[in-house]
Amino acid sequence: MQDKLDLKNLNQDDLVGFLSGLGKERFRAGQIVRWIYQRGVTSFSEMTDLSKEFRRELEQRATISELRPEAVEASRDGTRKLLFRLADGQTVEAVRIPMESGRTTLCISTQVGCAMRCCFCLTGAFGLTRNLTPAEIVNQVCAASKEGPVDNIVLMGMGEPLDNLDNVVKAISILYEDNGFGFGPRKVTLSTSGLVPAMYELGRQIKVNLAVSLNATTDEVRNRLMPVNR
Structure with missing residues (x-):
């Protein structure tokens, strides 16, 4: 099984490229970056302005790491x-x-x-x-x-x-x-x-x-x- 991609290793341009491979629009990258860094979420389920289908796809392919x-x-x-x-x-x-x-x-x-x-x-x-x-x-x-x-x-x-x-x-x-x-x-x-x-x-x-x-x-x-x- 392929390792999931840690989105915190990507800047927004990198994220645009990753999402493009999933057929998603550029503006979605900005949405995700705001959720991760401005709101501090570590779960895709919390990104409520993304569709449930999109969130499930992200969960299958990516992760959001955290240090405590x-x-x-x-x-x-x-x-x-x-x-x-x-x-x-x-x-x-x-x-x-x-x-x-x-x-x-x-x-x-x-x-x-x-x-x-x-x-x-x-x-x-x-x-x-x-x-x-x-x-x-x-x-x-x-x-x-x-x-x-x-x-x-x-x-x-x-x-x-x-x-x-x-x-x-x-x-x-x-x-x-x-x-x-x-x-x-x-x-x-x-x-x-x-x-x-x-x-x-x-x-x-x-x-x-x-x-x-x-x-x-x-x-x-x-x-x-x-x-x-x-």
């Missing part, structure tokens, strides 16, 4: 760290950070582990296990949004985002969808240890704020702290 925090740690300043267990048993974290402005920034993970091996980072000490899918990246935002509004996204949790470029770009494009979360490029920042060729490729593929983690004022010191600089 397995554990939450809260600090005195209101920062909340969310631990998620993935379908294969691996875990990743996201962190909600309240800002003085009253807005909330969410830091999300892009990999299980990390291959960069920066000497100050515990995640890097364990090495890279695997990349997160677009759905696993976006689902961190979905879960955190259930606790309250999220105003800004920073990709700087577990993993090096540019070491998972294709899935990260796809996830960002999903976060940008007007029918979904509607984040603009000014609201999303990607933090990197400095994979230079991938930085150029990122700029060619999508607009996003870019932050480079230096952690030193000289190459000599940075070489010791961050092997990626050598």
